[in-house]
Amino acid sequence: MNVAKPYYDVVTVGGGPAGSATAALLAMRGHRVLLLEREKFPRYHIGESLITGALPTLEELGLLSRMDAMGFTRKYGGTLLWGKNQGTWGFRFAESALYDYAYQVHRADFDALLLERARELGVSVVEEATVKEPVLDGERVVGVDYVDSDGRDVTVNCRMLLDASGQHRLIGRHFDLVEWYDDLRNIAMWSYFQGCNLYSGTRAGDIVSENRPSGWFWFIPLADGTSSVGYVTPIDEYKSSGLSPKSLFLRELESTQEIRSLTESARRVSDFRVTRDWSYTCDRFHGPGWALVGDAAAFVDPLLSTGVTLALRGARALADAVHESVADPGAEQEALDHYESNYRKFLESILEFVRFFYDRTKHKEEYWEKAQSTIDPQRLRPSDMDFATLLSGLTGINEIFPDRRPI
Incomplete structure (x- = not known):
C-alpha cells in the first residue's frame, strides 16, 4: 500500500535565527510549516553581539520583553581603537536608530528562545533531524529527505523549501552555488x-x-x-x-x-x-521551489556584527515573498527576485564598507565619510551619524528589504 508523504506549505531547514524566525513568521501568516534542525537545543553558537537592525523582527515576534526578562546585556553602541592613533572612539545606536540599544547574548539561550517561539506559533519542529538532500520533480524542488532521531528515513513534500542551514549550506552545496571572497579568507580564535x-x-x-x-x-x-x-x-x-x-x-x-x-x-x-574561511555568497538565492536565507545565502565577515541582523531581517522579507508565492504561484519568480535583489544590495554595501574598514591606516573621519557615501550620498545627515546608522543595521533611516507590495 502506498503511504502518502506528509505535505507542508513550507519546510525550513535549520533552527537558528534565520530558520526559526522565517518559520515563525510564516506560521503567523497562516501557513503549515515544518522546521528541521540537526541538533538538540540549546546548543552553543558564536555570534553573540546583536545590532539594532535585528530588533524589528524580534518585535514582530513579540520577543523584546522576553529578551529584557532574560537579562541579556544591553548594548548601547560600540567602542573602537581603530585606524590611525587617535585613542578610542565609537558610536551610539541612539544617534541613528529607532532603538537605543541592542543586546549581547548567549546564543544558546537566544536561539532556543526563537525556536520555542516558532513552536508556540504553530511550527512543527523536529530536532536531531539529519537532512539528506532536496527532492526534485524536474528542476523544481518539491520536498526533502531526512533521517529522524530514531534513524528512520522520512520524505516530506512541500510547496517551498527554505534553506536556513547556516554554514552547512544544504542547497548551496547541492547546486554548487557557493562563491568565496578570497580577500576575506580569515581565521578567528x-x-x-x-x-x-x-x-x-x-x-x-x-x-x-x-x-x-x-x-x-x-x-x-x-x-x-x-x-x-x-x-x-x-x-x-x-x-x-x-x-x-x-x-x-x-x-x-x-x-x-x-x-x-x-x-x-x-x-x-x-x-x-x-x-x-567564512566569507562567501551563493550565486543564486532562490530557484524553483526553494530559497536561501541567513548564512545559507551569504556571510560577510564578523567585523560589523551583521550576521544575525541579516538573518532576522532576511527572515521578514522572505516570509513575505514566500507567503505571496504560496498564495499565488504565478508571483513566485517576481516576489523572490525582489527579495534577492534587495538582499544583494545590502550585502554589497556591507562588503564594500568592510573592505574599506579593514584599511586601518585611516582617520575615523574617513570611515565616517565612507559610511556617508554608502548610505547617504546626498549628505543629508552628519557623517558620524551615517556611520552609526550603518553599524546599527540601517534601522530608522533605510530599510534593508523594502516591501514590494502589500501582502
Whole structure:
C-alpha cells in the first residue's frame, strides 16, 4: 500500500535565527510549516553581539520583553581603537536608530528562545533531524529527505523549501552555488574570560574592537560575568606565524592596548575555539521551489556584527515573498527576485564598507565619510551619524528589504 508523504506549505531547514524566525513568521501568516534542525537545543553558537537592525523582527515576534526578562546585556553602541592613533572612539545606536540599544547574548539561550517561539506559533519542529538532500520533480524542488532521531528515513513534500542551514549550506552545496571572497579568507580564535574590567554606565555593554597590524580583536561582555574575546587574522598570516591558535591569540593580546586593559585581571574559563574561511555568497538565492536565507545565502565577515541582523531581517522579507508565492504561484519568480535583489544590495554595501574598514591606516573621519557615501550620498545627515546608522543595521533611516507590495 502506498503511504502518502506528509505535505507542508513550507519546510525550513535549520533552527537558528534565520530558520526559526522565517518559520515563525510564516506560521503567523497562516501557513503549515515544518522546521528541521540537526541538533538538540540549546546548543552553543558564536555570534553573540546583536545590532539594532535585528530588533524589528524580534518585535514582530513579540520577543523584546522576553529578551529584557532574560537579562541579556544591553548594548548601547560600540567602542573602537581603530585606524590611525587617535585613542578610542565609537558610536551610539541612539544617534541613528529607532532603538537605543541592542543586546549581547548567549546564543544558546537566544536561539532556543526563537525556536520555542516558532513552536508556540504553530511550527512543527523536529530536532536531531539529519537532512539528506532536496527532492526534485524536474528542476523544481518539491520536498526533502531526512533521517529522524530514531534513524528512520522520512520524505516530506512541500510547496517551498527554505534553506536556513547556516554554514552547512544544504542547497548551496547541492547546486554548487557557493562563491568565496578570497580577500576575506580569515581565521578567528576565541575564548571566554571572567573577571574582566568593564566600562561604566551605558558603555558597560559595548562591543570593543581593536585593530592589530595583521588582524583585530573583539571583546563582548555577557550577562553572566563572562566576556567573549576573539582574534581575527588572515589565514596566510596565521600559517606564517607557525603558532597554534592559542599561542597566536596570547601573543597578540599582549600587544593590545584596550583589550589588554579590559582583561588584565581576568582569568580564562574555556578552551579556545577556532573557525575559518567564512566569507562567501551563493550565486543564486532562490530557484524553483526553494530559497536561501541567513548564512545559507551569504556571510560577510564578523567585523560589523551583521550576521544575525541579516538573518532576522532576511527572515521578514522572505516570509513575505514566500507567503505571496504560496498564495499565488504565478508571483513566485517576481516576489523572490525582489527579495534577492534587495538582499544583494545590502550585502554589497556591507562588503564594500568592510573592505574599506579593514584599511586601518585611516582617520575615523574617513570611515565616517565612507559610511556617508554608502548610505547617504546626498549628505543629508552628519557623517558620524551615517556611520552609526550603518553599524546599527540601517534601522530608522533605510530599510534593508523594502516591501514590494502589500501582502
